[in-house]
Amino acid sequence: xxxxxxxxxxxxxxxxxxxxxxxxxxxxxxxxxxxxxxxxxxxxxxxxxxxxxxxxxxxxxxxxxxxxxxxxxxxxxxxxxxxxxxxxxx
Numbered sequence: 001x002x003x004x005x006x007x008x009x010x011x012x013x014x015x016x017x018x019x020x021x022x023x024x025x026x027x028x029x030x031x032x033x034x035x036x037x038x039x040x041x042x043x044x045x046x047x048x049x050x051x052x053x054x055x056x057x058x059x060x061x062x063x064x065x066x067x068x069x070x071x072x073x074x075x076x077x078x079x080x081x082x083x084x085x086x087x088x089x090x
Contacts, residue, residue, distance in 0.1 A: 054082035
């Protein structure tokens, strides 16, 4: 049996991450623009967050907790949430 040598290439998805983390929520992602917040209903215990894929709402406890947020990689939730928020902003 022959072993393959590693080429050192990494798999590329074609997606560039513009936030500090690919899966967590950091404080620099929290939307503080009052014009945007006045158009979107955000419950008191939650915050509006924006990343490279759009807007979504998460619990405040998720910000800077060091854990992965399932809402960042749940594409079904992201599509519906972002679509609803964008409808309110336009």
